Amino acid sequence: MDFIKPSLGVLTNPFQIRSNPKHFGLDLALPGNVSVKAAAAGTVTRSYVSDSYGEVIFIQHSINGQPYETVYAHMRKGSRKCKPGDYVKQGQVIGYMGSTGDAKGQHLHFELHRGRWNGAKTNAVNPLDYIGAIQEVPKEKKKMIILPSEAESWRVYPLDQAAVKGNEIGYLNPKKYAGLQYNIVGNPQKDVYTIVTSDFGKVNIYGALSTGVRIVNV
Ligand SMILES: [Zn+2]
Structure with a gap:
């Protein structure tokens, strides 16, 4: 598989760009010590602390000549294990799920861009089309x-x-x-x-x- 699930967890908020509020990634949530893994092999382009993303890592990939970039946000404070320029293997642990930045509760916000990441996130695609289905939690249990x-x-x-x-x-x-x-x-x-x-x-x-x-x- 070109991309794998970046962490364990249930889908608490899906990718959604057709109406507002838009969500350019998906949220996976699970309590406890949850490792965050590189969804594909690639080169780390950013590893820093953002006001919104919190502790975040960006990885650039090239798959059959097509560039992609993945984003792993809200990781636990101090848990980032790589820096820009590092090469990471698919499945390599790059940090731990957390709730840093603009996050309510512990989860991983994961974005997949077909092409490079940009501020308007115009290249964002639905990660589920690449990493397979994830169990969803109903918004309210009826x-x-x-x-x-x-x-x-x-x-x-x-x-x-x-x-x-x-x-x-x-x-x-x-x-x-x-x-x-x-x-x-x-x-x-x-x-x-x-x-x-x-x-x-x-x-x-x-x-x-x-x-x-x-x-x-x-
Ligand atoms: Zn999110």
Whole structure:
């Protein structure tokens, strides 16, 4: 492979240049001691501390005569292992993932340019087209509540009252529909979930696991 993944980690922010805010690279995140590796063999062109990139290394490559340049940003303070002019092999550790510069939390910001890097980043390409797919983390983890079909009826409660017997404003009938499922839009207290129903609008439901509900990630 011409380029390999520059670090372990999950994709927390993909390459995105079609709308604002643009992101000329991708972000890989993983806590702990995570080595950053040269995605391809090449020559280090820059190794310095930038206000935005933080501790950053640039490497120039030539692959079948085509020049490329890769950027490894936000590395841990003091972890850069090479200087301009150094030749690095593919997979060689050049530093460690960190959160220096303009970074929220530890991650590697990785850019791949077909041609040389420039300030307008006009040569930036999607690294995923070169290094292969990376597992993505959903921006928000969504959950659903499933009411199994065995249940005759399920009480729902108004948002402004406790989800206890006597306060119900209606009943859902999972049996009638071979089970019902709703997106969870709130979790105001333990085992109480806010859902949106067609009959009662936005309501709360008591969903301790002992009641037979299932809570699933979607
Ligand atoms: Zn980034």
